Amino acid sequence: MFITFEGIDGCGKTTQAALLANFLEGKYRGNRRVVWTREPGGWDGGSWIRERILEGDFSHPMSELFLFLVDRCEHVRKEILPVLEGGGVVICERYTDSTLAYQSWGRGIPSEKVETLFEWCSFPRPHKTFWLDVPVKTAMERVCLRGGRDRFEAEGYSFLERVREGFSSLAKREPQRICTVEASSEPQALASRILSLVEVSLSR
């Protein structure tokens, strides 16, 4: 099973992905691999591309998009597919929906173009995606508390509002795959809701 977590920076993806990975590891007790990973840079040797992406300084708007795609191609081949093909579970923080939300809704690259590139790359589709939705103001307060903003977080409110709008449109378009989780509340309560949704998907 392939599960992704999505949302604007500071929505709490890492906490929820960790709690889910922990729960599934306990459930399978080594009988099934459970891998928790993230984009960009979640593959062996991928830290350089994460650093380049976060540094930025691109003159062409497509450069950033292509770097995310290169990162995903390697991530899929090296980490995600081997686990899925072996019957394991992959929990991934950010994936194709982030590219649509940030590079299409945020940066304005037409989504049909981005989706054509996804097809060319043959990216596997997640079985379940949790979109952790929080107001931009709440997310930014959390990001400031944990200290320092990356260049996407520093883009400002209107950029992140467009990104949030992007996630919202994607969730409306694919309600079966994308579960919208109102993520302002207490992490343990959110985790219980997410676990129950995962259990339902696993039992199908």
Ligand code: TYD
């Ligand atoms: P990351 O540091 O993992 O974000 P977070 O602050 O949520 O921990 O990701 C770095 C940034 O990359 C994040 O601001 C979102 C952005 N991003 C895109 O713009 N497009 C993409 O396809 C992906 C995967 C990430």
